[in-house]
Structure formats: structure tokens, C-alpha cells
Amino acid sequence: MDQFCPPPSDLAAEANHRVANSLALLGSLVRMQARSVGRVGKAYSGAEIRFMFDGITARIAAIGQLHRMLAHNHHDGVVGLNGHLREVVSALTAAYSSDQRQVRVEHRGVECLVLTKYIQPLTLILCETLTNAMKYAHPAGAAAQIRIGCDAREDGTLRVSIADDGVGLPEGFDPAKDGGIGFQIIRALCADMDAGLEILSGSLGLKVVITIPAALVANARTA
Numbered sequence: 001m002d003q004f005c006p007p008p009s010d011l012a013a014e015a016n017h018r019v020a021n022s023l024a025l026l027g028s029l030v031r032m033q034a035r036s037v038g039r040v041g042k043a044y045s046g047a048e049i050r051f052m053f054d055g056i057t058a059r060i061a062a063i064g065q066l067h068r069m070l071a072h073n074h075h076d077g078v079v080g081l082n083g084h085l086r087e088v089v090s091a092l093t094a095a096y097s098s099d100q101r102q103v104r105v106e107h108r109g110v111e112c113l114v115l116t117k118y119i120q121p122l123t124l125i126l127c128e129t130l131t132n133a134m135k136y137a138h139p140a141g142a143a144a145q146i147r148i149g150c151d152a153r154e155d156g157t158l159r160v161s162i163a164d165d166g167v168g169l170p171e172g173f174d175p176a177k178d179g180g181i182g183f184q185i186i187r188a189l190c191a192d193m194d195a196g197l198e199i200l201s202g203s204l205g206l207k208v209v210i211t212i213p214a215a216l217v218a219n220a221r222t223a
Helices: 008-040 046-071 081-096 116-136 181-193
Strands: 078-080 103-109 111-115 144-152 158-164 196-202 205-212 217-221
Touching (some): 046 081, 046 116, 081 111, 081 116, 081 144, 111 144, 111 158, 116 144, 116 181, 116 205, 181 196
Parallel strands (some): 103 144
Antiparallel strands (some): 078 111, 111 217, 144 158, 196 205
């Protein structure tokens, strides 16, 4: 047996541990949404309820894709973020896209390698950011164009950007404290990882930039 490969029992234990953590995290997110709904105290329309269930479905799909990727990941402790992003985006597009709500995604940038132990919170941050773009960029139902990229910076950090061509944030919206469950999750997970978060809104759409600290980065190379 390869000396660098853990015994099968250790691999199974690690896989079970990761799945258990993911399920616990998903449960926490659903509870957060339930509490948020309870505080609002209003009757929800059928479309709003469908959006809520779509959001839960999207998170489950993203976590499912994460574990499929980890099961086939051959790099010891390292994940290629751009390749993983493509798979997550594909799962989310399948969950949200319909004849009434079309989504087109363009991938840019270089391959970015991050440490495996940080890929779960990064996946959820990206899931929530993409979900917001897919749901709210074009309230009237026009096709949404989303651009995603990851670039390595000279200081060792990675810069992940997700931009849409939609209507942007409402006037007076403060991205540091306002927003629903999605923005709350994004801010909390970024804070936990000490990742930078920049939200730029204008007439040409909304852009979310996440700066991943060098401590979370395995390497970065041009694809």
C-alpha cells in the first residue's frame, strides 16, 4: 500500500466525518431560514415559497457535488477551485433555471488551488452568492448573464469574483448588515475564514468579490 495513503478504515471515517459535518451545517442553515421566516410574520406567495425550497435544494445540490468531488479528488489535501466551481454552477443552474428564468454563465481566470479543509465553507459562500444572482438579478424574468473567475495575486491570496448583469441592490441597501438569509450566510462564513468580502452594485449589475487569505491557499497557477 502506498505509504501516503491512509488505511481504508481511516478513509471511511474521514468521509463519514465530512458528511456528518455537512449535514449538520445544512440543518443549521435550514433552521436559520425557518427563524427568519417566523420573524417576518407575513403570508408568503406560492412563488416565494418555491424560491425558499429552491434555495434548500440548491444548497443540498452544492454539498452533494462537493462530496462527489472529494470522493474522486486525487490531490492530497488540495482542490482545484475553478473546476469545482464549474460543477457547482452546473448543479445550481439545474436547480434554478427554467423557461421563465434562464441563466447563462461565463467562466474566466486561472486555476486556483485551495486546501481541502476549507472547500466546504467556500462552496457554501459561492452557492449563496450564485443563488442570489440567479434569483434576483432580473426580477422581470430576463435571462441572466453571470461571470465567474478566480485569479491569483502577488501577495499569495486568491480573488474570486461573481458578477451579474442585473438590476443591482436596492437603493439604500447596506451589504454590511442588510439582506436575507443568503447575505447573512455569506458574511458569517467569510468572517469565520477571515476572507475579504467586497460587494459592488451599480447600473450594470452586482459584483461580489471574495479574497481568500494566503493561509487557505495551496498554490495558484495559470491554467
